[in-house]
Amino acid sequence: MLYSIILYGEDGAFERLPEEIRAGVMEGHQKLQAVLAERGKFATIKLMPVSSAVTLSPPTEIGQAPLVVDGPFAETKERFLGFYAAEFASLEEAIEHAEYLSTPYVRIEVRPVQWAGGVLADESKDRDMA
Amino acid sequence: MTWLEASFAECRPRAIAALTRQFRDMDIAEEAFGDACLKALSVWPKSGSPKNPFAWLLVASRNAGIDRLRKMKRQAAWAESPPDADLPPVEDTQIGIIDEDGLRDDVLRLLFICCHPALKRQDQLAVALKIVAGMSVAEIARAFLIKPKTMERRITRAKCTISENPIPFEVPSLAERARRLNEVSLMVYLLFNEGWSTSGSETQFKLALCEEAIRLARLLLDLFPGMSEQMGLLALLLFQHSRRQTRMNVDGELVSLENQAREKWDHSMIAEANVLLEKAARHGTAGPYQLQAAIAGTHAIAPSDRETDWARIESLYGSLYRIHPTPVIRLNQAAAVSRTLGPVAALEMIEPLAGELATYRWFHTARASFLSDFGDYAGAAAAYRTAANLQPTLPELRILKEKIIECEKKFHSLSESQASHRP
Numbered sequence: 001m002l003y004s005i006i007l008y009g010e011d012g013a014f015e016r017l018p019e020e021i022r023a024g025v026m027e028g029h030q031k032l033q034a035v036l037a038e039r040g041k042f043a044t045i046k047l048m049p050v051s052s053a054v055t056l057s058p059p060t061e062i063g064q065a066p067l068v069v070d071g072p073f074a075e076t077k078e079r080f081l082g083f084y085a086a087e088f089a090s091l092e093e094a095i096e097h098a099e100y101l102s103t104p105y106v107r108i109e110v111r112p113v114q115w116a117g118g119v120l121a122d123e124s125k126d127r128d129m130a
Numbered sequence: 131m132t133w134l135e136a137s138f139a140e141c142r143p144r145a146i147a148a149l150t151r152q153f154r155d156m157d158i159a160e161e162a163f164g165d166a167c168l169k170a171l172s173v174w175p176k177s178g179s180p181k182n183p184f185a186w187l188l189v190a191s192r193n194a195g196i197d198r199l200r201k202m203k204r205q206a207a208w209a210e211s212p213p214d215a216d217l218p219p220v221e222d223t224q225i226g227i228i229d230e231d232g233l234r235d236d237v238l239r240l241l242f243i244c245c246h247p248a249l250k251r252q253d254q255l256a257v258a259l260k261i262v263a264g265m266s267v268a269e270i271a272r273a274f275l276i277k278p279k280t281m282e283r284r285i286t287r288a289k290c291t292i293s294e295n296p297i298p299f300e301v302p303s304l305a306e307r308a309r310r311l312n313e314v315s316l317m318v319y320l321l322f323n324e325g326w327s328t329s330g331s332e333t334q335f336k337l338a339l340c341e342e343a344i345r346l347a348r349l350l351l352d353l354f355p356g357m358s359e360q361m362g363l364l365a366l367l368l369f370q371h372s373r374r375q376t377r378m379n380v381d382g383e384l385v386s387l388e389n390q391a392r393e394k395w396d397h398s399m400i401a402e403a404n405v406l407l408e409k410a411a412r413h414g415t416a417g418p419y420q421l422q423a424a425i426a427g428t429h430a431i432a433p434s435d436r437e438t439d440w441a442r443i444e445s446l447y448g449s450l451y452r453i454h455p456t457p458v459i460r461l462n463q464a465a466a467v468s469r470t471l472g473p474v475a476a477l478e479m480i481e482p483l484a485g486e487l488a489t490y491r492w493f494h495t496a497r498a499s500f501l502s503d504f505g506d507y508a509g510a511a512a513a514y515r516t517a518a519n520l521q522p523t524l525p526e527l528r529i530l531k532e533k534i535i536e537c538e539k540k541f542h543s544l545s546e547s548q549a550s551h552r553p
Contacts, residue, residue: 010183012348016136051351051364052405070409071355077182104133104179 002113003094005084009106011049017105025103032084032100042086043116050079078107085113134174138167141184142264143349145191147236151299153195156243156261156289162195163187169194234353235301241346242310245317246292253288255321255339260285263342272335273325311354315363315419318346322367340371351406358413361406362420368403369426372396384525388435400430421450440469457483458490465496473503491520498533507541 014022036042056066088094094110101108131139142163149159166187180186244258252274259265259273271281302310325339347364354360376390407427410420425446432438447463460483468476477500480493487493498513511534518530 010137010140012345013133013136013140016131016139017133018131021133048402048405049348051348051355051361052402052409054409068412069356070361071352077184105136107181 001088001090002085002116003088003091004111004113005086005094005098005101006109006111007081007083007101007106008078008109009081011079011081014105025105028100028103032097035097035100036084036086040087042084044082044084046082047080081106085116134171134179135167137179137183138170138187139264141187143237143240143262143346144184144233145188146261146264147240148188148233149191149195150240150243151232151236152192153199154299156292158195158198159191160261161198162191165194165198166190232301235307237349237353238307238310238314239297239299239302241314241317241350243292243297245313246288246295246297248291248295249288251320252324253284254317255324256281256285257288257292258317258321258346259339259342262346265338265342269335269338273339311350311357311360315347315350315359318343318350319363319366319419321346322370326370337374340367340374343367344371358410359417359419361410362417362423365403365406365410366419366423366426368399368406369423369430372399372403372430382525383528387429392432392434395430400427403427403430416449418450418453421446421453425450438469440466444470457486458492461487461490461493461496464500468500468503473500476500477504489520491517491522491526494520495530495533498537502537502540505544507537507544511537511541 014025017025033042033044050072053071055069055072057069059066086097088097091110091112098108098110145163145166146156146159149162150156153159153162169190170183170187174180241258241262244262245254249257256270256274259270260267265273267282267285268278270285271278274281322340322343325336325341325343327336344364344367347360347367351357351360351364372395373387373390375396376392376394377385379385403423404427407420407423410416410423416424425443428439428443428446444463444466447459447466451459451463461480464476464479467479477497480497480500483493494513494517498510498517501507501513502510514530514534514537518527518534522530
């Protein structure tokens with residue numbers, strides 16, 4: 001089954017951490033990516049800060065154009081930071097892999113994927129994963 | 131900094147803002163927040179970090195502040211207040227709904243307090259760094275290159291000035307809110323410039339100012355997500371900061387834009403800034419920060435100095451000049467004109483500015499560079515000399531001296547070759 005490993009945390013807190021700690025966090029990501037690459041296909045995404053987002057607020061009726069507004073509005077809660085999606089034999093196995101990413105900075109959710117599509121560009125070489 | 135401290139720092143501006151409203155006193159707000167952080171340091175590692183750290187810290191700070199006030203009252207008035215029951219522990223269940231709109235005005239107000247008109251600009255920045263960003267006095271002093279004792283005195287005095295001239299707590303009118311946002315944006319912009327205007331050994335301390343400025347710009351955009359100028363401001367700072375690794379060489383000398391190693395620019399920062407500008411463009415008319423960001427962005431996406439879209443830069447400076455008709459913007463526009471139409475057009479354009487910018491170093495360096503492009507090396511050397519007499523920083527002076535020698539050499543070889551061609 002395809003599982004997603006979803007990361008939540010405080011927007012901006014990671015960027016404040018000293019280089020060594022950030023490097024330690026990224027090591028977990030690199031390890032997981034290496035393991036997943038050996039197992040087959042996977043996708044991963046790290047989102048930009050929420051201030052770069054726009055929201056399509058739902059129209060009242062089907063067929064109407066949505067209103068495009070800036071941002072999600074100011075919130076102080078933790079935010080969706082990014083995710084992984086890969087094929088795992090069991091929930092157990094998905095959790096085991098999610099543990100590569102476990103640090104004090106993120107809350108990790110493991111959730112099965114109902115359907116998926118598309119192909120993500122492989123730009124892992126020059127991507128800034130921070 | 132540990133992850134807990136990073137989390138506290140993220141929460142700090144909003145928390146201090148809300149606490150300042152509650153206690154009507156910035157010192158108590160700062161102390162109460164400090165108490166709450168101490169408590170979190172002992173509680174979070176044991177019980178796990180709360181799902182909403184901000185709300186946790188806010189409640190804990192409020193309790194700590196009330197506690198402090200009670201103690202102060204007891205000490206001051208010998209009042210026999212009845213023994214209070216211990217404050218209940220902070221739990222997630224206690225955390226009610228946070229009024230995000232009210233909080234937004236509180237944060238804006240707190241930042242606006244720091245731009246108090248009765249304060250000198252540098253003191254405004256220092257107070258903002260101390261109270262909002264939570265930098266220590268020692269760190270701030272190092273960034274401004276002054277003694278910690280002096281900085282301490284200045285911050286204390288600034289706080290006194292602020293409390294003697296209070297800013298009201300009412301919900302601001304639309305016009306007042308816009309005015310505050312303008313003032314605060316300018317402060318953030320100047321804070322970044324303060325950090326940017328540096329060279330040599332103190333760079334790392336100064337760069338901390340740039341990072342704080344970017345955080346404040348992010349905070350403003352978080353609070354006012356629909357304001358295109360806030361997008362522009364953040365984009366501008368990100369574009370500039372993306373060049374931080376390349377603007378100085380190993381000897382601490384400034385490297386001009388055209389000679390910077392573009393592959394070492396921070397491309398994820400540039401990407402984010404570009405997105406912000408795209409978002410801002412959806413709003414129609416561009417304000418000054420947006421225009422400046424667009425100029426910086428044009429440089430950021432150019433593969434080289436030669437392949438830069440100078441025509442676009444020229445037209446952006448033209449738009450900026452229509453909003454802010456200042457001689458310095460005109461001078462920058464002329465620099466772009468020198469690339470599109472050549473040095474003669476640029477020299478003509480800056481001629482009327484000579485009086486107003488007589489003591490502005492960059493006027494003379496720009497004029498020198500146009501003259502040199504035109505082949506008037508003697509004139510260029512003279513203009514560089516004028517600039518060298520207008521208090522340049524040491525690294526700038528070093529560059530100016532090199533330029534003067536270079537121009538003189540060219541002038542001599544030119545006059546020699548002319549002499550040898552004479553019949």
